[in-house]
Amino acid sequence: MSRLIVGLGNPGPDYVDTRHNAGFMVLDRLADRLGVGFETEAARALCGEAVLPPDPDADPARLDAEADGADGSPTAVALAKPLAFMNRSGPPVAALLDRYGLGPDALLVVYDDLAIPLGTLRLRGKGSAGGHNGVQSVIEALGSTEFPRLRVGVGNSFPPGGQVDFVLSPFDDAEREAADAGLDEAADAALTFARDGLTAAMNRHNRR
Template sequence: MQLIVGLGNPGATYQHTRHNVGFMIADAMAERTRLRLSASSAAPSKRLAWTSWFKRQDLAESGQGTYQGHAFTLIKPLTFMNRSGEAVAHYVQALNLDTQNILVIFDDISLPVGTVRLRKKGGAGGHNGVQSIIDHLGTAEFPRLRFGVGNEFERGQQVDYVLSSFAIEEQEAVDTAITQATDAVLTVIREGLDMAMNQYNRRG
């Protein structure tokens, strides 16, 4: 079982912002795998006890699926970005997972717009959602997919920048990169992180 985590903020206000590319990739992945994400309680599945405790409404939109025979759980935390660790820790415990079996997808201002990078571990790099996950899991040693959103902002304007939408001239590159990132996540599920890193970190 893999736990795939797309980071973002819930609500229409944040839907198309740079800070929500984790949600965008999660949505693209759900569409590709025909997975329905829901924040409501669900009946237990045959593969895993899908209890109301496991699938708490206040923590995340989530769903279970398979891709080419490999099981995964996909979540979009609803705790808002700065408390993402609460949802991730809950699902890691519920699924009894090692941290090496999760993949966290998030925006990264240190990479050019549309750049996709997979890493086995790393620090938070100033990202509050990632820092929350580190704090709740007690380790920074978990795989992550970083999606570049650029850093074209004046000093002190970082928050406004990441909470802004992509520029029209960036959108084509972003759409292409979201498809690439989705492919990379599915490769992680099917063939493992090392294979995905070898294939996708060479691009862009």
């Protein structure tokens, strides 16, 4: 296995369409594109695996030198949605890295973010949790802030004290087009990361 892409969210039908589950939504879109089902339960997560052919549109000059597809070879990627609730996401992520024999640099964590506009993305190679409890749990479980992450903007139009209700609510009709566009591009960005590496993904997708 070459890459592990993890979407953060809460399990169960009550949370399926909520903003806080943007990470799960991105993973579902990516899995659909790759024809992958989350058919395996391992390390308290639902997992699927795929082998990706090289990206035909990649610019060789912009590929990460360490990217597995940089030499034209296929890339093996695992997709995972932890079954622990958001605030306990870290232990399953750490266990999945152990399961696949990967280091934090091969991990991409995808999650919702209130600090960037609805439908926009930010890819980074390291950083703080930024107040996100799921990311904080991953940081604590890995003992490091140095792992790639993809933030997906879910809006921030809530009154003082309304953050929890806001992230646990679905996108409204006026937001749906922008939200869907952002989730789709986030799936594109995760796929670029898997095939071409973090630098290539940042160059291509950190523009909106």
